[in-house]
Structure formats: C-alpha cells, structure tokens
Amino acid sequence: MLKFITEDYLRALYKKEAFEFFQVCEDQRLTPGGRQYLLDKKIEIRLFDKNKNIKMNTTLSDNNIYKLKSLDMEFLSIANELLGKSTEFTHELLEIKKIFKNIIDNLEKKAELIKSEEKMEDLECSSIDENHLYHKNGKYIFLLKKLSLELCFYKDLFLKDIRINRNFSLVISKLEKLIHHMMEEL
Numbered sequence: 001m002l003k004f005i006t007e008d009y010l011r012a013l014y015k016k017e018a019f020e021f022f023q024v025c026e027d028q029r030l031t032p033g034g035r036q037y038l039l040d041k042k043i044e045i046r047l048f049d050k051n052k053n054i055k056m057n058t059t060l061s062d063n064n065i066y067k068l069k070s071l072d073m074e075f076l077s078i079a080n081e082l083l084g085k086s087t088e089f090t091h092e093l094l095e096i097k098k099i100f101k102n103i104i105d106n107l108e109k110k111a112e113l114i115k116s117e118e119k120m121e122d123l124e125c126s127s128i129d130e131n132h133l134y135h136k137n138g139k140y141i142f143l144l145k146k147l148s149l150e151l152c153f154y155k156d157l158f159l160k161d162i163r164i165n166r167n168f169s170l171v172i173s174k175l176e177k178l179i180h181h182m183m184e185e186l
Helices: 007-016 032-038 062-083 087-107 130-136 139-158 161-186
Strands: 021-025 046-051 055-057
Touching: 007 032, 032 139, 062 139, 087 139, 087 161, 130 139, 139 161
Parallel strands: 021 046
Antiparallel strands: 046 055
C-alpha cells in the first residue's frame, strides 16, 4: 500500500478511469501536490478510519476556510457593537466564538478539536420577523440569527465529520440560546 499519494500517481489513476472521490487510509498521506490536484478536479477526499469504520469528508477548499474565517470575524464585529449595550451578552458571544475558532483551527490542522459534553438545547427562534425591528435588541437578534443560519448552511454543506458537526451544532445551539435570551429581555 502506498504511504505517500502524489500528484503523479493520482493523474495516472484518473487517466485510467475518472473518479468522483478518493479514499485515503489513516496510514497514508496526501502530498501537497496530490491534495491540490484533487481539489482542482473537485474530487472529494475521504478519510477512512479502520478502527471506527467512519468515512469523513475532509475536502475543504481555501474559499471555504476563508468564509469560515470571515464568519469568525462576524462574531467579533457583533461583539464589538454589543459591548456597549451588554457585557453579559458580549461575554456569552465571545465564549461561543472560542468554540467556533477551535473548529477552524482543527480544520487547518492547527489544534485538536475541543470535546464538549455540554447538552445542546433545541431552541429554534423561527418567529423572528419585522416586529423585532422595534425590540431594543432587534439589531443584534437579526445579526446573530443571520450568523446562525450561515453556520447551518456551512455545517450541512461540507462538514461531514461527526465530531466537527457536533461542535458546529453546539455553536449554533448556543447562538440560538443567546438570541432567545435577547428576545426575552425587555
């Protein structure tokens, strides 16, 4: 079995027969050129863990990483605006941001994923509408809901890793809880 999967190997394999995904075993490594070749061809990279028999989608283009980093900046932008209004809400938001930043760092292979045993609450604030324009926290409710919906989109779009998906769900759940608290405040 190949230990290092190179661009040349992948080109030859693809030339023989085109494929939509490429499976990498845990004891194999893609060279940077090999990874880029698969990304350029839009071929899904699957990591196969022999011990758990879990297939994980690990394909993340630079554009997706940049979008996630942009969403990370949204956390800070909203926290900055919220700071003068409520230090409690700002602190909650920054704690949520830490979990999200850890997801990004893990995807970039810079950090281990935080394992949280926190229970996720199912608070879907679906009744947000133009009536919240007049709510004292309306602006922040809208911004946080938009951020929550964008996170749902990215979670479902390209993150198939169960562990990362769970942390994404935790971030979204905590955002929804924060929105709910803001809506309750008069």
